[in-house]
Amino acid sequence: MANNDELRKNMALFPIGIVMKLTDLTARQIRYYEQHELVKPARTGGNQRLYSFIDVQRLLEIKDLIEKGVNIAGIKQVLLPVSGDSEEATVITEQTEMKRKELTETQLHKMLKQQLISGKRPGQVSLIQGELSRFFH
């Protein structure tokens, strides 16, 4: 019964304060990413957010992408669909998460390379922001 492990990883345990220390993200950022459905923490009876290990992992991935210069739109394309529903019986296995991560990492590289090489095409919105895109203005 190795499935018991997945249950623990998807179990909502820590409040936003602890997640802040674990990820070095501000509460503002953590809540902002939730608005964009990048993470879906459970809620307590008092409407307090409760995050699971997997939620923290996702936030760390998001933080990593942000640091690489990818904006919300880009992160959505790479990380979606979100593994949602912590209140229902939807449990994501570790393998599923790993495979998804591998694929998206490859896709990310393609996206970045593609956008950095080919200049701005009219009508297309850049998924890269900040310092990275400035080199190509």
Next chain:
DNA sequence: TTTCTAACA
């Protein structure tokens, strides 16, 4: 004390 939502001199 901590977290939540909403909003911006």
Next chain:
DNA sequence: TGTTAGTA
């Protein structure tokens, strides 16, 4: 994103 206000 930061930050503040007024609560729960």
